[in-house]
Structure formats: C-alpha cells, structure tokens
Amino acid sequence: MYSRHPFKGLNLGILAHVDAGKTTLTERLLHAAGVIDQPGSVDDGSTQTDSLALERARGITIKSAVVSFALDDLTVNLIDTPGHPDFIAEVERVLSVLDGVVLVVSAVEGVQAQTRVLMRTLKRLRIPTLIFVNKIDRGGASYDGTLRGIAERLSPAIVPMGTAAALGTRDARFTAYGPGQAEFTDRLVEVLADRDDALLASYVNAAAGVPYDRLRRALAEQTERALVHPVYFGSAATGDGVPELTAGIRELLPAATGDPEGPPAGEVFKVERGPAGEKIAYVRMRAGTLRTREVVRFGRARNGVRQEAKVTAISVFDQGATEPGRSVSAGRIAKVHGLPGIRIGDTVGDATGPADAGGHFAPPTLETVVVPADPSDKVALHAALTLLAEGDPLINLRQDDLRQEISVSLYGEVQKEVIQATLADDFGLDVGFRETTTINIERLAGSGSAVEFKEDDDTSQFMATVGLRVDPAPPGSGVDFRLEVELGSMPYAFFKAVEETVRETLAQGLHGWEVPDVTVTMTHSGYFPRQSHAHATFDKAMSSTAGDFRNLTPLVLMAALREAGTVVHEPLHRFHLEVPADTLGAVLSALSRHRAVPLTTTDRGGAYELEGDIPAAQVHALEQQLPGLTRGEGMLDAAFDHYAPVTGAPPTRARTGLNPLDRKEYRLRVVRRGLSQV
Incomplete structure (x- = not known):
C-alpha cells in the first residue's frame, strides 16, 4: 500500500x-x-x-x-x-x-x-x-x-x-x-501520460521507463483531481x-481538509426529528470547530439577519455508532442539536457555502394530489407533509386553497408508495393519490417589457413604479435579476422586494408552469418617500412600502411575459432498452404509441439494444407493458435528459394563490387581503 x-x-x-x-x-x-x-x-x-x-x-x-x-x-x-x-x-x-x-x-x-x-x-x-x-x-x-x-x-x-x-x-x-506486470504499467503510462506532460517526457526519454513508485503517485494525484x-x-x-x-x-482518495482553528463553518445535508420532535442537523464541518453551548448563526439571511441559537448537543460518528461529543472540527460530520429553524442546505457558522451547492440533478418531473381517506384529516395531512418536506424539500408542497388540495412533486411511482406508507406508519394517516401528472415548464418565446407608473393623481392603490423586461436565458441558467436603474434611486429594501417577488411569481407562468430560465431587468423604479400630514404620524396612503412593490410586481411581470409569450416544454427521458431480437417489431410499435423516439438501434446478436427519448409521462406505462411484450426478458432504464416543446395545445396547470393574469380580481383580492391584515 x-x-x-x-x-x-x-x-x-x-x-x-x-x-x-x-x-x-x-x-x-x-x-x-x-x-x-x-x-x-x-x-x-x-x-x-x-x-x-x-x-x-x-x-x-x-x-x-x-x-x-x-x-x-x-x-x-x-x-x-x-x-x-x-x-x-x-x-x-x-x-x-x-x-x-x-x-x-x-x-x-x-x-x-x-x-x-x-x-x-x-x-x-x-x-x-x-x-x-x-x-x-x-x-x-x-x-x-x-x-x-x-x-x-x-x-x-x-x-x-x-x-x-x-x-x-x-x-x-x-x-x-x-509492479512487475507490464500490462498494468503500460496501461498506467498510457492513461496518466495523456494528462501529464512531465510524465510523458520522462517516459519518452527514460531508457528504463518510468519508476513504478512515480506511476503510483501520479495515479493518486490524478485520481484526486478526478481525471x-x-x-x-x-x-x-x-x-x-x-x-x-x-x-x-x-x-x-483525498482526505478531508480544513483549518480547525478558524471560524466554524459547516453545511447541513440532512435533517431528522428526535424522539421529542426536536430537529437534528447532520453537519459537515468545512472549517473551524463547533462546540456545545456555543451560540452560532445559521440559515439564510432574512432582511440581512441570520438566525442564532445555542448548540445544545453534538454527536460524532465513531466505529459504527454515534457518541456524545463536546465539539466537531473541520472535515468531520456530526449530528448537531439545538438549532430549531435549521433546514437542509443551510450553512452553520460562517455563511460561506460550497462553491457548487445544489442543482446537480434535474428536479422532479411528476406530481400528484394527496387525498386523505378521511376529509377531516386535511389539517393533520398538511402538518405531516410539512414535516416530510423538511427531510426532502424537493417534494415541493403546493397548497391550493381554492380547491383545498395539496400536491407533491415526485421522481416516480415508488416514491409515491413510500410517502403513502410513511404517512400511515409514522402519522397514522390513510391517504390515496390522484393520477400522477407531468410537471412541465415554460420557456420564453421572445422578449417583453411592461411598466406601471404611480403618479400623484393616480387612483391606484399601489404607491410604486415598477418596470420590467424579460429576456430568454440559456437552459439551466436559472433566474437572473438585473438593474437598469440606479441602486440609490430608492431604498434597497424596495429593490429586494421586487427581486424576491419576481422569483416567486415565475413559479407560475402564463400557463401555470414554472419559468426557470429567464433574465429579468428592472427598467423603471419610483416611490413616494415616507411622509405624513401636518402634526400627524406616518400615513401609508402618502408613502411607499415594500408591500406596494410586492403587490405591483406580479402584474408588471405577467404583462411582460404576455408580450414575450411562453412555450410549454415537457420533460423527456433518455431510455436504454434491451429486448430479444424476435420482439423488436412489437416493442417498436409500443414505443411509437408512447411517443418514444429511438435514436440508435444496435444488433447484439439475438438481441437488440435501443436508445432514444421518451416523454416522462409515458415511462411508467411502458415499464408495465414491457414484460408482456418481451416474455419478461426486456430491460429498460430511463432517466431525465432534457425538456422539449409540447406539440398541440399547451397543457395548463391550476394556479394557486392570487392570479395576476386577472387584473381586476387580483386587485380586489389584494385590497381584501390588506384590509384583513389591518
């Protein structure tokens, strides 16, 4: 070794x-x-x-x-x-x-x-x-x-x-x-020298070849660099x-690194509940040392401020078990108690997170409505699903208050069965599911812009001016919010209110689907400074608040999306299928019925290997039919690959919350909501 x-x-x-x-x-x-x-x-x-x-x-x-x-x-x-x-x-x-x-x-x-x-x-x-x-x-x-x-x-x-x-x-x-096996050393030189010019030069110039110890060191170095x-x-x-x-x-493989003497900084990758319902965070420490009874900042900043709490207990992993510990230092993993608002993906201590956090795989492409067998369990169901979402944020609860329904996002049917069993075993809730449907997305067809001004004599209830332009962004780039107005033209909190509302509103585009890849530029801004009548206190009717910008932004953004237009895209999976040669005809017919497109077909001698694209919505049905088509010998693998435009009439998704596409109803509901909060 x-x-x-x-x-x-x-x-x-x-x-x-x-x-x-x-x-x-x-x-x-x-x-x-x-x-x-x-x-x-x-x-x-x-x-x-x-x-x-x-x-x-x-x-x-x-x-x-x-x-x-x-x-x-x-x-x-x-x-x-x-x-x-x-x-x-x-x-x-x-x-x-x-x-x-x-x-x-x-x-x-x-x-x-x-x-x-x-x-x-x-x-x-x-x-x-x-x-x-x-x-x-x-x-x-x-x-x-x-x-x-x-x-x-x-x-x-x-x-x-x-x-x-x-x-x-x-x-x-x-x-x-x-070291004495030429087949191995030749392969090492061939692979390693292709990525190391100095090693290649040594191999060419050294009559006796490259020493085996140097090859092993180079193998370790290039493995550590994932080459x-x-x-x-x-x-x-x-x-x-x-x-x-x-x-x-x-x-x-490289050992963990990090300075145990620096400020503590860790990352939460798992959250579970203890016997008394308390949150327990699995934390990977990247730097410093975290100690019990230490007050630590954690989570994402809200209004510029992160949460604080005292670490009440730490459990470290040791020889197959967890043992109570007084501290955990850089490079280690531990269970940390005492952080009540902690969530998966949060940082603990120093707010600097990993260079590439999250978004490594495609999000879920399916969703379903969870239906309690007993309608009186709706409140308990929501509470239980909220707890499940703490450990799996990607199930992405969607509450439809109008229809009194809760939807969850899924990667597949097995996950649905696990959710059902977990609700029964851990919460005593008997539930069923509506038909699983596909989660589509919307992409911009072009660019669009809109602006709404607030003038002194305007009767609008929004004391704000907002102008937005939307432009298509490359797939996978996410939402990019930019300013074409001076940052000092109004309070920073108002800009943050617009940006946060833009990101929230893009979760439901013109057809109800998320708009994931778009550049949104703020082109106009305006506000009324804090003011009051003579000898009176602050008067909301005369001054702008962040709420004005949060309420107006969805209307402006939807108007810009309407001008740009959106195209609904459905998720496609790349499938790999192996079937007996004499069943190929029946399998190709089934693929056609399920809108699958074979891209390659390879003869493997007695069997055929096919690879191609299939809509995510059709994968489960094909899996169920395949055994009958291939005498149980067919093997299918499928995984998300990309999104493609939907042909025909674009499918729509029922909206949740306020609907800024209906301006009149939206304004009325905003007014009612504002009055109810007074």
Missing part, C-alpha cells in the same frame, strides 16, 4: 444504480473494519445503514445514512445513498459534503441509466471516484464486457487495477496488479476484492 495521508478523515459516498449491491458493499466494508461481527443482509433486513422499517421491508435504501469506521489511521465517514432513481434527491444533498466516491457497477447488468446519471454529475463536480464492479460471482458476470461498457458510457479514463477469474461462480476472485478512475472488481457478497478496494480508498 502506498500511503499518502497522515491521520485525517475521509467523507466517502457509496453510489450506484439500484440493486448493484452498494448497501451489501457497505456491510462488507464495515465487517472488514471490525465494526460489525457479520455483514448484514438486505434481503433479511439486517443491514446497518437501512434502519427504517420501510427500507428493511422493501430491501432498498430510501434515506442516506452515515456510519464511521477506521482504516489504520484514517477515519472514514461512509455515507450510503439510495440507488433507486425515485430517491435521487437524497444523493443530491450528499454530493456537496463528499471527499470521494465509490461508484458501484454490476458485473451482470453493467452500466445502467442511473450509473450514467451519477457519473456525469461526479465528473462535472470533479469528485474523486473509484469504480467497484460488483457481483463477479453471479451468473452472466463479464470482465471485458463490463470494462468496455464503463469506457464507452462512463469515462475512457479508467485504469483496471487487477484481473478477475472464474466469473459467474462462487470461486470468482480478483487479483490486483503489481482518472481506478476500477476494481469483486463480490460484496463473498468479500472477494474488498481488501483491494479498501487499500485503494486509503491510498487514492
């Missing part, structure tokens, strides 16, 4: 497509480290990290879990994440706190849709990643085929770290390469190949 690190910590993620064996690998790593006497079984519901009753019953990971173990002088905080695509939000929240990842691939199924989604994100975020090819003991396992699939679909910059023999049998074994990805083979079930993987984790 070529050790590079002194005593430090490593926050390690285990990621995979569902059923690739990542939880079994987690158990094997814990067993090898001496944390548990015997590896638990997913089938038996005896694993360390799948602690929820629902996880044990279904045999899948639903919530991320942290468990700690030691590798010599390195303390590893291992985070087991869900593999099912319906729970990608859990992976989303974990990515920003990881120092390295083991991506698990099945030697039988090979690279699957979720594997590709995960690897694309890991490469974009430059998270150091080792690949572990699991299940070499299963029938159908392939060494060369899996390596070829990894190189073609994940990354060509891979380095196999050994050979596998007797695949498909209980005697399957992995043998690591050593190359070492590949290990093995079986988590039998334990073969796991010692070699463990050595790779110790040697090749």
Whole structure:
C-alpha cells in the first residue's frame, strides 16, 4: 500500500444504480473494519445503514445514512445513498459534503441509466471516484464486457487495477496488479501520460521507463483531481476484492481538509426529528470547530439577519455508532442539536457555502394530489407533509386553497408508495393519490417589457413604479435579476422586494408552469418617500412600502411575459432498452404509441439494444407493458435528459394563490387581503 495521508478523515459516498449491491458493499466494508461481527443482509433486513422499517421491508435504501469506521489511521465517514432513481434527491444533498466516491457497477447488468446519471454529475463536480464492479460471482458476470461498457458510457479514463477469474461462480476472485506486470504499467503510462506532460517526457526519454513508485503517485494525484478512475472488481457478497478496494480508498482518495482553528463553518445535508420532535442537523464541518453551548448563526439571511441559537448537543460518528461529543472540527460530520429553524442546505457558522451547492440533478418531473381517506384529516395531512418536506424539500408542497388540495412533486411511482406508507406508519394517516401528472415548464418565446407608473393623481392603490423586461436565458441558467436603474434611486429594501417577488411569481407562468430560465431587468423604479400630514404620524396612503412593490410586481411581470409569450416544454427521458431480437417489431410499435423516439438501434446478436427519448409521462406505462411484450426478458432504464416543446395545445396547470393574469380580481383580492391584515 502506498500511503499518502497522515491521520485525517475521509467523507466517502457509496453510489450506484439500484440493486448493484452498494448497501451489501457497505456491510462488507464495515465487517472488514471490525465494526460489525457479520455483514448484514438486505434481503433479511439486517443491514446497518437501512434502519427504517420501510427500507428493511422493501430491501432498498430510501434515506442516506452515515456510519464511521477506521482504516489504520484514517477515519472514514461512509455515507450510503439510495440507488433507486425515485430517491435521487437524497444523493443530491450528499454530493456537496463528499471527499470521494465509490461508484458501484454490476458485473451482470453493467452500466445502467442511473450509473450514467451519477457519473456525469461526479465528473462535472470533479469528485474523486473509484469504480467497484460488483457481483463477479453471479451468473452472466463479464470482465471485458463490463470494462468496455464503463469506457464507452462512463469515462475512457479508467485504469483496471487487477484481473478477475472464474466469473459467474462462487470461486470468482480478483487479483490486483503489481509492479512487475507490464500490462498494468503500460496501461498506467498510457492513461496518466495523456494528462501529464512531465510524465510523458520522462517516459519518452527514460531508457528504463518510468519508476513504478512515480506511476503510483501520479495515479493518486490524478485520481484526486478526478481525471482518472481506478476500477476494481469483486463480490460484496463473498468479500472477494474488498481488501483491494479498501487499500485503494486509503491510498487514492483525498482526505478531508480544513483549518480547525478558524471560524466554524459547516453545511447541513440532512435533517431528522428526535424522539421529542426536536430537529437534528447532520453537519459537515468545512472549517473551524463547533462546540456545545456555543451560540452560532445559521440559515439564510432574512432582511440581512441570520438566525442564532445555542448548540445544545453534538454527536460524532465513531466505529459504527454515534457518541456524545463536546465539539466537531473541520472535515468531520456530526449530528448537531439545538438549532430549531435549521433546514437542509443551510450553512452553520460562517455563511460561506460550497462553491457548487445544489442543482446537480434535474428536479422532479411528476406530481400528484394527496387525498386523505378521511376529509377531516386535511389539517393533520398538511402538518405531516410539512414535516416530510423538511427531510426532502424537493417534494415541493403546493397548497391550493381554492380547491383545498395539496400536491407533491415526485421522481416516480415508488416514491409515491413510500410517502403513502410513511404517512400511515409514522402519522397514522390513510391517504390515496390522484393520477400522477407531468410537471412541465415554460420557456420564453421572445422578449417583453411592461411598466406601471404611480403618479400623484393616480387612483391606484399601489404607491410604486415598477418596470420590467424579460429576456430568454440559456437552459439551466436559472433566474437572473438585473438593474437598469440606479441602486440609490430608492431604498434597497424596495429593490429586494421586487427581486424576491419576481422569483416567486415565475413559479407560475402564463400557463401555470414554472419559468426557470429567464433574465429579468428592472427598467423603471419610483416611490413616494415616507411622509405624513401636518402634526400627524406616518400615513401609508402618502408613502411607499415594500408591500406596494410586492403587490405591483406580479402584474408588471405577467404583462411582460404576455408580450414575450411562453412555450410549454415537457420533460423527456433518455431510455436504454434491451429486448430479444424476435420482439423488436412489437416493442417498436409500443414505443411509437408512447411517443418514444429511438435514436440508435444496435444488433447484439439475438438481441437488440435501443436508445432514444421518451416523454416522462409515458415511462411508467411502458415499464408495465414491457414484460408482456418481451416474455419478461426486456430491460429498460430511463432517466431525465432534457425538456422539449409540447406539440398541440399547451397543457395548463391550476394556479394557486392570487392570479395576476386577472387584473381586476387580483386587485380586489389584494385590497381584501390588506384590509384583513389591518
């Protein structure tokens, strides 16, 4: 082993497509480290990290879990994440706190849709990643085929770290390469020199070749920079190949960094409730040291001020358990108590967050209305769903007060089943769901502008002038708010009121869908300074408030959107489908009925492999039909890829709250709401 690190910590993620064996690998790593006497079984519901009753019953990971173990002088905080695509939000929240990842691939199924989604994100975020090819003991396992699939679909910059023999049998074994094996050193030089000019020059000029120690150091350096990805083979079930993987984790992945003496700064990636209902935050410390009884700032600033609270308790992870601690320092993960308003994604201490926080995966593309079996449970249902949203903000509760309905966003049907079971088991609520529908978005067709002035003799109830221009922005760029007026032309709080209201209003465009990518420029501004009648106190009728700008902005923004026009786009998934050759005709007909478009069709000898696009709304129906079309032999993977314009009449979404598209009704309701608050 070529050790590079002194005593430090490593926050390690285990990621995979569902059923690739990542939880079994987690158990094997814990067993090898001496944390548990015997590896638990997913089938038996005896694993360390799948602690929820629902996880044990279904045999899948639903919530991320942290468990700690030691590798010599390195303390590893291992985070087991869900593999099912319906729970990608859990992976989303974990990515920003990881120092390295083991991506698990099945030697039988090979690279699957979720594997590709995960690897694309890991490469974009430059998270150091080792690949572990699991299940070499299963029938159908392939060494060369899996390596070829990894190189073609994940990354060509891979380095196999050994050979596998007797695949498909209980005697399957992995043998690591050593310094004397030319096949390995040649591959190392080929991959590493392509990304290191100095190494390439040494290879060309050195008659005896590049020393093996230097190649291993270069491998560690380039792995740490996420330029190359070492590949290990093995079986988590039998334990073969796991010692070699463990050595790779110790040697090749970078330890956590951060100055424990600086100001405390941490990031919250998970929130759960304790026995008494108190919030418990999982915090990754990036700098400094957080101590019990310390008053700490946390959360997002509101009106320029962040929340403050005293840390009442800290629990640190140690050898498979959590132990009470007095402090947690940079690089570590701990459970922190005493921060009542804490939310996922919040910073603790220093407000500086990670460089690339959130937005790593596509948001949910489906939604449904949750319906209580007993109508009198509506209030309790809202409270329960609010608590669930604390742990999973992407379920995105939408309350329709007019129809008395609550909608939640989903990644898939399995997530809906889990929500239903959780409400029943944890809250005693029996619920059903309306039909699952697609969450579309709206994109601008062009540019548009609008302005409303407040003059002295105007009878409008809004004491404000607002002008806005909207312009299309590239997909994925988000909402960008800009000013074409002087920042000093009116109080800063009024500009903030306009910006915040713009972002809130864009959640429901002309057709009721979110407008996610747009540049909004404030072109006009005006206000009435604080004033009063002679010898009287402040008179709202004569002075502008932030509420004037919050109430007027939706009307101006919708007028600008109307001038620009919007086009409804639906989410499309990229599908990968393998079917027996004699079923291809029936499968192609089904794809056509579901508006799927095959982009490539490859003959694999007795089977066909298809890849293409399919509307997100059609994926579940195709999954249900596929077994009957292919005698149960078809395999389908699908994951969100992009949005495309809807053909035909644009679908609409019922609006919630005030409707600025109906100016008369909007103004009346604003007046009524204002009176009710007096």
